[in-house]
Amino acid sequence: MIDINAVRRNTEGVQYVAHFNNAGSSLLPKPVAYAMTDYLHDEIRYGGYETMEKYQDDISLIYKHLAQMLNAQPSEIALLQSASLAWLKVFFSIPFRKGDKVLVSRADYITNYLSYLQVQERHEIEIEIIPDDSFGQTSPEALAKMIDSKVKLISITHIPSAGGLVNPVEEIGKIAKENGILYMLDACQAVGQMPLDVQKIGCDVLTATGRKYMRAPRGTGFLYLNQRLLDEKLLSPIFLDGRSASWTDEKTYTLQPNAQVFENFENHWGGLLGLGKATEYALQLGLENIWERIQMLSKNLRQQLSEIQGVNVRDRGEKLCGIVTFEMANKSPELILQALKAKNINVSLAKKQSTLLDMKNRNLESLVRASVHYFNTEEEIAELVGVIRKQ
Ligand SMILES: Cc1ncc(COP(=O)(O)O)c(C=O)c1O
Secondary structure (H helix, E strand, O other), rough: OHHHHHHHHOOHHHHOEOOOEOOOOOOOOOOHHHHHHHHHHHHHOOOOOOHHOOOHHHHHHHHHHHHHOOOOHHHHHEEEEOOOHHHHHHHHHOOOOOEEEEEEEOOOOOHHHHHHHHHHHHOOEEEEEOOEOOOOOOOOOHHHOOOOOOEEEEEEOOOOOHHHHOOHHHHHHHHHHHOOOOEEEOOOOOOOOOOHHHHHHHHOOOEEOOOOOOOOOOOOOEEOOOOHHHHHOOOOOOOOOOOEEEEEEOOOOOOOOHHHHOOOOOOOOHHHHHHHHHHHHHHHHOOOHHHHHHHHHHHHHHHHHHHOOEEOOOOOOEEEEEEEEEEEOOOHHHHHHHHOOOOOEEEEEEEEEHHHHHHHHOOOEEEEEEOOOOOOOHHHHHHHHHHOOOO
């Protein structure tokens, strides 16, 4: 059980706003903010490199906590500046050849799909969209039928940014494993929201951001990389620098033997210490507890919204997460957002651009996105629903 009063005391932002934009960027808990400010104060006093030296043990703990959260090894974690960068670095390291196939989920994020298109232009690969099942989820059955010797990569978004959908990532992992196909998982909206176990999922790569359900600072991201990919030389890592590789001679260099091959020398260590603290904080609360409360609150919100005349809740999926999307017959999503903002209630918009193929498929331009976290309360939900009722 989560002590809601304690977590709200630890979240200064709840005094000012009812925050339902956790799929955009969540509210930082105090210990996360203090981890950053303590580090910055030391940087001010002692210098950037010297402070980094001083915090080596805490920096090691970032890897340890993230590895614990995902059931991986610390050496399989890389720290980056965003989920997109983490994803891009791995994706562009895959040695694609003409005719290779990439099987993708329809609700993939803009970064990912733009990259498929770029690689298609450069290497003449084929992009195939895995059909949805009757719940709107990426269908493992359909995927199984699409496998042939040309499939190089299965690339899936766990929780798309525009709705409550949770894709069946473990079933997909089984198919990838049975067929020995590389499996990349964009878990940007899933980390910090639900328990994740890369061994159970069976993904080779998992990428995520800090600022959303992890409640870590902006400008932080990370990835999990199965060590096997490096040992078997299945990737050709790009954008090397003095952290990811060693310069050994005029014609030689060596790569870092672990996931750090995808890191940069320069990093926002104060922010990353915040990410480490946010991970520790989530682990202490328990990802199972967090997930249970998010499901309970978002179910209530969906239920109450769907009872209001003129409101259409648009989430699809068998199992729904904390992202609640809806529209109204007589008011644009933008005006609804403004009406909520006037009452200090933060929501965001799910826009067509971010998940173009899915939105197009569902004939949608934009939706109101109210993304619930465990620190939200029934009272805040009642406030939000109250404003919507008056529209
Ligand atoms: C599913 C998904 N993937 C990737 C991203 C990109 O994350 P970042 O902005 O940290 O690069 C987002 C951001 O909204 C997302 O929702």
